[in-house]
Amino acid sequence: MESKQLLMEKIRCGEMKSPTSGLASGFTQxxxxxxxxxxxxxxxxFCQRNPKSCPVLDVTDVGSAFARKFAPGADVRTDIPKYHIYKGGTFVEEVTDITEHWQDDMVAFLLGCSFTFEEALLANGIGIRHNEEGCNVPMYRTNIPTEPAGIFHGPMVVSMRPIxxxxxxxxxQVTSRFPDVHGxxxxIGDPDFIGISNMDEPEYGEAVSIQEGEVPVFWACGVTSQSVALASKPDLMITHAPGHMFITDVKNEMLGIL
Amino acid sequence: MESKQLLMEKIRCGEMKSPTSGLASGFTQxxxxxxxxxxxxxxxxFCQRNPKSCPVLDVTDVGSAFARKFAPGADVRTDIPKYHIYKGGTFVEEVTDITEHWQDDMVAFLLGCSFTFEEALLANGIGIRHNEEGCNVPMYRTNIPTEPAGIFHGPMVVSMRPIxxxxxxxxxQVTSRFPDVHGxxxxIGDPDFIGISNMDEPEYGEAVSIQEGEVPVFWACGVTSQSVALASKPDLMITHAPGHMFITDVKNEMLGIL
Known part of the structure; x- marks a missing residue:
């Protein structure tokens, strides 16, 4: 716990600005x-209708920067290494603190992240290729429609891991235990079937090698929520910077359904 | 399917006004x-923060009476045997059709019902006492707080089955497979521990016998949502009449997570 506390302090004061993969091991990001x-x-x-892409972990009260259930003592305005600010659907700025951008009518949504199920896969002896190759997970836009809700609609984005x-x-089996982090x-197996024509050119992240005896396996990805939200061009939207996640107080294993 | 279709037609035209327990076997209510x-x-x-009490199955678009995911062809204004209408938190009327009460800014929420997991318990050789005794399930107000959300707050209501x-x-194990119907x-076992002082006097439903060698087991109950919503005294709220559920097109087993 000491090291997590120290890490959170470094994030809060702006000293730590790096991706959070592999940090605060065991805690849900x-x-x-x-x-x-x-x-x-x-x-x-939209999240309720698309729980595989957009599993909701916590929602702050309107105007509150505190996620009571997952990290009651943390402030979502300062406790993430880097943020992206979008206006009218366009990226405008990367910052390490959004206190000055915060408004009284804002609501913060925390959505599950695949880091949780990757830890479970590793614990079951299943390697994570993009970690082995030192890059970001490859993510692809698919032909799988999401269920629209109000102004939000668009295709599902998936992440791919060769297995x-x-x-x-x-x-x-392992990932089905964790529906709150995409489940x-x-x-399994056929990129064409879900509308992916070129595995070498992911829309987000970086391509990884698929070796002899492996098949590509695709999971719904949280980037779906950002791509869908941006397509609707809200006047203001703030997210974490990719890979720079919000580290919560809840242990990964607590999200296991059985 | 023939008999379910006939049943739905009888409900729609107002001919069938009875409780739905045991009808359209296999379909989620x-x-x-x-x-x-x-x-x-x-x-x-509130539902997102309290998924055990208030598991959301489907939500209609604003002003729409059609639940696209669970029963796309059914109309929530006519396809339930009986409805209760509440104004300012007070029950005012029981009707078999709410078409004339419908307004363009209404949203209908379908929440999971314990009938689904009771069918799974029966399939596993576990009897349902209130069915055996021909009465409604006993439901109790507890000292377990729900997570408040906006205007909604109040204690969890639970249902009890002797096991x-x-x-x-x-x-x-069996009920944990179905988180969308309370999970x-x-x-398990100690009514006092969750603030229930008298098992003979449930706040809702009817008391059932607990026999030698059985323990009372408590599940979060969907009545929580109604009791919490009514406590906030919305100017207008419409629900199904207790026991007169909305029969969907989705099979119970489709809600199993594994």
Missing amino acids: ANLVILKKAFAFDFLL AKDQVVRAV GPVH | ANLVILKKAFAFDFLL AKDQVVRAV GPVH
């Missing part, structure tokens, strides 16, 4: 999406 | 809560 109250119902409804053929069933895969 | 848009974000957030000591573990129990 979360995606952050901040929108104004006027968009909050539609966004929460050895004799570990695919176990990978499905089981949405597809 | 749902609780209905209709509120105006002004209350919809707070209510959806034989050698079936308690299996009952936990695993919230408490």
Whole structure:
């Protein structure tokens, strides 16, 4: 706990600005999406209708920067290494603190992140290729429609991990235990079937190698929420910077359903 | 399917006004809560924060009476045997059709119902006492606080089923497979511990016998949402009449997480 506390202090004061992958081992990390109250119902409804892409871990009260359930002592305005600010659907600025951008009608949504199920896969002897190759997970836009809600609509974005053929069933079992961090895969094996024509050119992240005896396995990805939200061009939206997650007080294993 | 279709037609035309327990076997039945848009974000957030009591199955678009995911062809204004109408938190009327009460800013929420997990318990050889005794399930107000959201707050209501000591573990396993219909129990064995002082006097439903070698097992109950919503005295709220549920097109087993 000491090291997590120290880490959180360094993030809060702006000293620590790096990606959070592998840090505070065992603690759930979360995606952050901040929108104004006027968009909050539609966004929460979108998440409710698309739980595999957008699993909601916590939602702050309107105007509150505190996530009571997942990190009651943390301030979502300062306790993430880097933020992205979007206006009218366009990226305008990267900052390490959003205190001056905060408004009284804002609502912060914490969504589940695949780091949690990757830790579970590793604990089950299933390697994570993008970690092995030292890059970001490859993410692809698919032809899988999301369920629209109010102003929000668009295709599902998925992340891909190559899995050895004799570990695919176990990978499905392990990740199905964690529906709050995307749960089981949405597809196994055939990129074309879900509208991915070129595995070498992911829309987000970086391509990884798929080796002999492995199949590509696809999980719904939290980037779906950002891509869908930006397409609706809200006047102001704030998110974490990719890979720079919100570290919560909840242990990964607490999200296991059984 | 023929008999379900006939049943739905009888419900729609007002001919069938009885409780739905045991009807359309295998199909998920749902609780209905209709509120105006002004209350919809707070209510959806309350459900998100209290998923054991208020598991959301589907939410209609604002002003739409059609639940696209769970029963796309059914109309929530006509396809339930009986409705209760509440004004300012007070019950005012029981009707078989709410078409004339419908307004363009209404949102209908379908919440999971314990009928689904009771079917799973029965399939596992675990009897349902209130069915055996031909009465409604006993429901009790507890000292377990819900997580408030906006105007909504109040204690959790639970339902109780006596379970034989050698079936308690299996009952936990079976119901944990169905988080969208309240999931695993919230408490096993000690009513006092959760603030229930008199098992003979449930706040809702009817008391049932607890036999030698059985323990009372408590599950979060969807009545929580109604009791919390009514306490906030919305100007207009419409629900199903107790026991007269909305029969959806989704099979119970489809709600199993594994």
